[in-house]
Amino acid sequence: MATIFKLAKAVADNKEEDSAEKKSTKNKQRVLALSSRGINYRQRHLLNDLEALLPHFKKDSKLDTKFKLGVLNELAELNNCNNCVFFEVRKRQDLYMWTSKTPNGPSIKFHVQNIHTMDELKMTGNCLKGSRHILSFDKNFESEPHLILIKEVFTHIFGVPKGARRSKPFIDHVISFTIADNRIWFRNFQIVEKDPTDPNKKFNDKDVSLVEIGPRFVLNVIRIFEGSFCGATVYANPEFITPNQIRHSINIQKAARYNKRKMAQSKRQLKIANIDMSEDSANESNKED
Numbered sequence: 001m002a003t004i005f006k007l008a009k010a011v012a013d014n015k016e017e018d019s020a021e022k023k024s025t026k027n028k029q030r031v032l033a034l035s036s037r038g039i040n041y042r043q044r045h046l047l048n049d050l051e052a053l054l055p056h057f058k059k060d061s062k063l064d065t066k067f068k069l070g071v072l073n074e075l076a077e078l079n080n081c082n083n084c085v086f087f088e089v090r091k092r093q094d095l096y097m098w099t100s101k102t103p104n105g106p107s108i109k110f111h112v113q114n115i116h117t118m119d120e121l122k123m124t125g126n127c128l129k130g131s132r133h134i135l136s137f138d139k140n141f142e143s144e145p146h147l148i149l150i151k152e153v154f155t156h157i158f159g160v161p162k163g164a165r166r167s168k169p170f171i172d173h174v175i176s177f178t179i180a181d182n183r184i185w186f187r188n189f190q191i192v193e194k195d196p197t198d199p200n201k202k203f204n205d206k207d208v209s210l211v212e213i214g215p216r217f218v219l220n221v222i223r224i225f226e227g228s229f230c231g232a233t234v235y236a237n238p239e240f241i242t243p244n245q246i247r248h249s250i251n252i253q254k255a256a257r258y259n260k261r262k263m264a265q266s267k268r269q270l271k272i273a274n275i276d277m278s279e280d281s282a283n284e285s286n287k288e289d
Contacts, residue, residue, distance in 0.1 A: 029161050032076045032102075034060040035087035043095050045117040047087055049215045053175075053188065054158065055130045055166040057085075069098070069229035076102040083157045084228075087112075094243045097219065098229065099157055105227040106234060108153060110219040111243070113183075118214035125190035125213035127173040132160045133188075134171060140179040146224055146235040147179070173213060182239060184219040187212065 031054065035047055039062070051057045058079055065071065066088060076084045086098040095115070100107035127133075135158060141151040158175060160167055176187040189210035224235040 029056060029083060029156050029159065029164075030079075030081040031057045031083040031085055031157055032060055032072075032079050032081040033057045033085045033087075034063055034072075034075070036063050036066055036089050038089045038092045039087060039095075040089075040092060042115055042117060042120075043087060043089060043112075045119060046112075046115050046215055046217065049118050050085070052129060053133075054160060055168075056160055056164040072098075072100070073103040073228050085157060086229075096222070099153055100228045101153060101156065102228045105225060105231055106149065106153065107225045107228050107231075108150060109222045109225070110184075111222055111240070113218045113220060114216065116214065116216040121212075121214040121216065123212045123214050125173075125188075125192075125211035127190050127213060128168055128170055130166050130168045131170040131172050132162070132167055134174045134191075135159050136174050136176040138178045141177070146221070149224065149234075150184070150221070151177075174210065182220075182237075184221070186215075186217050186219065188214060 033047060033051060035044070039047075047059070051059050058081060060075060060079065063072070063075075063086070069086070072084050072086055076082070082102060084098070084100045084102050086100070088096040088098060090096065095112040097110045097112050098107060099110070135155060137151050137154075141147045154177060172191055174189045174191060176185075176189065178185045178187070190213050192209045192211050194207045220240060221235075221237050222240050223233055223237070226232045226234050
C-alpha cells in the first residue's frame with residue numbers, strides 16, 4: 001500500500017513540476033542591433049528610433065568589416081541575443097538591412113528606401129517609451145512562401161515578448177507592415193481612445209482611432225539566405241534593381257540630353273556661318289555691278 005502511495009505521489013509531483021515549467025516558459029527574444037562604418041545621420045537616427053521603440057533591442061558599436069559578416073553570429077552569442085539587425089551602408093548613401101535568426105538562420109537582406117525619422121516627421125502621435133505594441137501584417141503576407149517566412153522573422157524581431165527587459169506592461173501603439181508595389185511599408189501608430197477613464201462607457205470601435213508616430217521606411221527584399229549571414233539562396237527577388245544601375249541609367253539620360261543640346265548648338269553655329277557666307281557673297285556681287 002505504501003509503495004502504491006509513493007508512486008501516486010511521485011506522479012502528482014511530476015505533473016505539478018510540468019505545469020510549473022509550462023507556466024514559467026517565456027518567449028525570450030533578444031535582438032542585437034548595430035551598423036557598419038560610413039552611416040549618415042538619417043540612417044543613424046532611424047536605428048536610434050527602432051531602439052527606442054523596441055525595448056528588447058540591444059545596440060552595439062559599429063562593425064569595422066563589411067565582408068566577414070559571420071562575425072555577427074559570435075557578437076550575438078556574446079551579447080546573449082538570438083536575433084540580429086545589421087545596417088550595412090554602401091557608398092555612404094545606400095542602406096541595406098540584414099535581419100537574421102542567429103546562429104542557424106535564416107537571414108534576409110533588404111534595401112531600405114524612403115527613410116523618415118520621428119524627429120523629421122514631427123507627428124502628433126506619441127507612445128510610452130518601453131511599452132509593448134501590436135504587430136499588424138497585411139493579408140498579402142500569406143500569399144507566397146517567402147512572405148510567410150518574412151512574417152515569421154519579423155514576428156520574432158519586432159515583437160516585444162512579455163516580460164522583456166525595460167518593457168512596460170502596456171500596449172498603446174501598433175506597428176504595421178503593409179505590402180504595396182512589391183515592397184514592405186513600415187508604419188507606427190498610436191492607439192487613441194476618446195475617454196478611456198470612463199468606467200460606464202461601452203466599447204465602440206468608433207471611439208478608437210490611430211495617430212501616426214513614426215518612423216517611416218520602405219523595405220525592398222533582395223535575397224533570403226538559408227543560414228545566418230551566409231548559406232544557400234532560398235529566394236532572390238527578380239525585380240530588384242541595384243542603386244548603382246539606377247544611377248547609371250540616370251547618368252546616361254543626362255549624357256544623352258547634354259549631347260543633344262551640344263549637337264543643336266553646333267548645328268546652329270553652322271547655320272549662322274552659312275548665312276554669313278551667303279551675305280558676304282551677295283555684297284561682293286553688288287560691288288562688282
